[in-house]
Amino acid sequence: MQHLRGVLLMCSFLVQCQSASIAVPTLIKQTHDLSLLLQSQTSSLLRSYLQAMGRPFSDPDFSLPGMQLEGLPQASVPYLAWRRLGHQERLADNYRAYSLYGEFLQLVLDDLQALGLRPGPGTLWDQLAFAKVQTEGLRSNAGSLLGALRYPLPVVGDPLDPAAYGHADFERKVRGYLVCRGYRDWINRTVRDFQLLSYYFPA
Amino acid sequence: MTAWSHGKALEFKSALICIQCRAAGDKVAIIWQHWQLSLLLRGATVRAFSMANIVASAYCVALAVLVMCTRGHSGQEGRKYYKRIGSNVTLQCETSDSHTSVIWRFNGHAIGHNEDQLLQGTNLTLRNIDSIHSGTYSCHEKHSGRLKNQITIQVGNPPVTPTVLCRSNAYPETFYCTWQLSSPTYIPTEFDISVRHGEKEIETIKDPNHKNRCNIRFLEMFSTSKYMVTVTARNALGSNSSTISFNENAIVKPDPPEIIEVNTIPDSPRRLEVKWRNPLTWPEPDSIPLKYFLRYKPVILDDWQHVEVTDVPFHTITDAYIGKEHIIQVAAKDSEVGTWSEWSKAVHATPWTPTVPVDVSEEKTSSVSEPLTGTTPSVGDNRQNNSSIRVESSMTLFLGMIMILFI
Numbered sequence: 026m027q028h029l030r031g032v033l034l035m036c037s038f039l040v041q042c043q044s045a046s047i048a049v050p051t052l053i054k055q056t057h058d059l060s061l062l063l064q065s066q067t068s069s070l071l072r073s074y075l076q077a078m079g080r081p082f083s084d085p086d087f088s089l090p091g092m093q094l095e096g097l098p099q100a101s102v103p104y105l106a107w108r109r110l111g112h113q114e115r116l117a118d119n120y121r122a123y124s125l126y127g128e129f130l131q132l133v134l135d136d137l138q139a140l141g142l143r144p145g146p147g148t149l150w151d152q153l154a155f156a157k158v159q160t161e162g163l164r165s166n167a168g169s170l171l172g173a174l175r176y177p178l179p180v181v182g183d184p185l186d187p188a189a190y191g192h193a194d195f196e197r198k199v200r201g202y203l204v205c206r207g208y209r210d211w212i213n214r215t216v217r218d219f220q221l222l223s224y225y226f227p228a
Numbered sequence: 229m230t231a232w233s234h235g236k237a238l239e240f241k242s243a244l245i246c247i248q249c250r251a252a253g254d255k256v257a258i259i260w261q262h263w264q265l266s267l268l269l270r271g272a273t274v275r276a277f278s279m280a281n282i283v284a285s286a287y288c289v290a291l292a293v294l295v296m297c298t299r300g301h302s303g304q305e306g307r308k309y310y311k312r313i314g315s316n317v318t319l320q321c322e323t324s325d326s327h328t329s330v331i332w333r334f335n336g337h338a339i340g341h342n343e344d345q346l347l348q349g350t351n352l353t354l355r356n357i358d359s360i361h362s363g364t365y366s367c368h369e370k371h372s373g374r375l376k377n378q379i380t381i382q383v384g385n386p387p388v389t390p391t392v393l394c395r396s397n398a399y400p401e402t403f404y405c406t407w408q409l410s411s412p413t414y415i416p417t418e419f420d421i422s423v424r425h426g427e428k429e430i431e432t433i434k435d436p437n438h439k440n441r442c443n444i445r446f447l448e449m450f451s452t453s454k455y456m457v458t459v460t461a462r463n464a465l466g467s468n469s470s471t472i473s474f475n476e477n478a479i480v481k482p483d484p485p486e487i488i489e490v491n492t493i494p495d496s497p498r499r500l501e502v503k504w505r506n507p508l509t510w511p512e513p514d515s516i517p518l519k520y521f522l523r524y525k526p527v528i529l530d531d532w533q534h535v536e537v538t539d540v541p542f543h544t545i546t547d548a549y550i551g552k553e554h555i556i557q558v559a560a561k562d563s564e565v566g567t568w569s570e571w572s573k574a575v576h577a578t579p580w581t582p583t584v585p586v587d588v589s590e591e592k593t594s595s596v597s598e599p600l601t602g603t604t605p606s607v608g609d610n611r612q613n614n615s616s617i618r619v620e621s622s623m624t625l626f627l628g629m630i631m632i633l634f635i
Contacts, residue, residue, distance in 0.1 A: 064564075086473070090426040090453045100450035104400040107449055108515055206452060213477070214450040216564055221515050 049173050050228040056166040057219035063159055064216050067209035070152050074205045077142065077149045078198045094203040096185070097129055098122040100210040107217075112225070113176040115218050116167050122211050123164035124181040129204045130157040132185055136197035156208065163215065308380040310415050310464035313358055321350035321367035322377045329370035335363045357383050359414045384415030386466025390459045394472065397509045397569075399480045399562060400449050400516060405432075406441045407459040407470075417463040426453030451476055480566025482518060483507035485541070485558050490577040497550045500524075500579050503542040504558050504572070518560040521568060526552040527576065538563070548579045 075082040144150040332352045344355040367377040396403035435441040460469035491501040506513045520537040526549045537543045557571040
C-alpha cells in the first residue's frame with residue numbers, strides 16, 4: 026500500500042509539473058490579451074496628456090522627432106532583428122522594458138503632482154496610475170515566463186534617481202510626453218511579441 | 229534646309245535653327261543668329277572650288293546637328309515656348325521691314341483672324357489661349373510665301389497641388405507612395421519625391437511597373453518617429469508641392485486575399501466551406517499574421533452576411549439559403565494595425581441540394597457551380613474522429629486510475 030501511495034504522490038507531482046508547462050501557452054495568451062487591452066488605451070492616454078499640458082503640446086501634429094529621454098527603453102528595432110530574437114531575449118527585453126517604464130511612469134506621476142494636476146476619478150493622473158499598475162503586470166508575466174522556461178531573470182539597473190532629472194515645468198512636461206509616447210510604442214511591440222510567442226506556444 | 233548657289237558662294241539656310249554657311253574660294257563663313265565664324269582654309273584643300281563647298285557644307289551639317297542636339301536637351305526644339313492657359317501671347321515675325329505683308333499659319337493651315345487672333349503689323353496676338361492653340365505658328369511673306377519665322381507654342385497650366393497617397397501592402401518590409409494631379413497640365417511635368425523618417429532622409433526607388441510610384445523600405449518597426457513625404461511637381465510654368473506625414477501603422481493595408489476553393493458538403497444544404505489564401509504581396513504571414521472578414525449573400529438578395537475570421541484561412545458558412553447561388557468575398561487586415569483590404573474577387577457557389585439519383589455517376593456532379601467543383605471534404609470528418617478519440621483515451625485513463633486504487 027505504501028508503495029502505491031508513493032506512486033500516487035509521484036503521479037500528482039508529475040501532473041503539477043505538467044500544468045506548469047501547460048501554463049506557458051496560457052500565460053502567453055493572457056499577456057497578449059492584456060497588451061491588446063492596453064494598446065486600445067495608449068493613443069488616448071497620449072492625447073489626454075498633450076491636451077492637459079496646453080500649448081505647444083496640445084497643438085495639432087505636435088511631435089519632438091529625434092528627441093529621446095536618457096534611459097527610457099525605445100521599442101524601435103529593424104524587422105529582421107526583431108524576428109530573429111530568441112524566446113529568452115524577447116521575454117527579457119519585455120521584462121527590462123516594463124521594469125523601467127514602471128519607474129518612469131512613477132516619475133511622471135510625481136511630475137504631474139508638482140505641476141498641480143491632482144489625482145481623481147477619470148483624470149489624467151488616474152489613467153497614468155492605471156498604466157503604471159499594468160506595466161507591473163506585464164513585467165511580472167514576463168518574469169514568470171522566463172522562470173517557467175528556465176531562463177534567468179535579467180538584471181535591471183539601479184532605480185531611477187528623481188534628483189537626476191530637471192525640475193523646471195517645461196522639462197517635466199517634455200519628459201511626460203516622451204514617456205507616454207515611448208510607452209505607446211513599447212505596447213505596440215509587446216502586442217506583436219506575444220502574438221509571435223503564441224505562434225510558438227499555441228494555447 | 230534650303231541651299232543656293234551664288235556663283236562661287238554656297239549658302240545653307242536652316243529655317244529651324246537659322247544657320248547660314250557660305251563658302252567662297254578659300255573662306256568659309258558660318259553665321260548663326262548674330263554670330264559669324266570665318267574660317268580660312270589652307271593650301272591644298274582649297275585648290276578646287278568644289279572642295280571648299282564640301283568643307284563648308286560639312287561644317288554646316290556638323291554645327292547644325294550640334295546645335296539641334298543641345299537645343300533638344302534643354303527642352304526647346306527650335307523656338308518652343310510654354311504658355312499658360314488663358315494668357316495672351318504676341319508672336320513676332322522678325323522681319324527687318326515692318327511694312328512687309330505677312331501671313332501667319334497654324335500647323336501649316338491658314339488662320340482666321342478675329343478678336344482673339346489679331347494681326348498687328350507683322351505680329352500675331354493670341355488672346356485667352358487654350359490647349360487647342362498648341363502647335364506651330366509660321367510667318368510667311370504674303371506674296372512669295374517665303375518662311376520668315378516659326379514658333380512652337382505649348383499651352384498648359386502650372387501644376388496644381390499634387391495628391392499624395394502612401395500605403396503598405398507589404399508590412400513590415402516596404403511601403404509605396406503614389407501621386408497624381410487632380411487637373412491636367414497639358415505640358416511635360418516632372419515629379420520629385422522626398423521621404424523623411426524623423427530627422428533622416430531615406431532612399432526611394434522608382435517603381436518599374438507603375439507610373440508615378442516609388443517604393444520605400446521600412447528601416448524599423450515600432451518606430452516613434454513619423455514619416456514625412458513631400459512630392460513636388462514641376463514644369464515650365466511653375467511648381468507646386470504637397471507633404472503628408474503619418475505613423476507606420478496608419479498606412480498598413482494589405483492586398484485582398486484570393487478564394488481558392490468553395491466546397492459543398494453532402495447532406496448539408498445550408499453549408500458552404502470556403503478556403504482562401506493570403507495575398508502574395510504580404511511578406512511574413514507567420515510572424516505578422518492577417519485576420520479576415522468574409523461576406524456572402526444569395527445573388528438575388530441585397531443584404532450581406534458578415535463573419536470575422538481570425539487565425540485561419542477557411543470558414544464554413546452554415547446559414548446559406550437552400551438551393552440558391554451565393555456570391556462570396558473575403559477581405560484581410562493586419563491582425564493589429566491598419567485598415568481592411570479591398571474585397572477579393574467574388575466567387576459564386578451553390579450549396580448541396582438533394583437530387584433524385586438517376587445514375588450513381590451523376591450524384592457527384594449535382595449542385596456544383598462554376599468555376600469550382602464540389603468535393604467530399606475530409607476535414608469535417610476528421611475533426612469528429614479526433615474529438616472522439618480524446619474522449620476514449622481520457623476514459624481509459626480514468627478507469628485505469630480507479631483500478632489501481634482498488635487493487
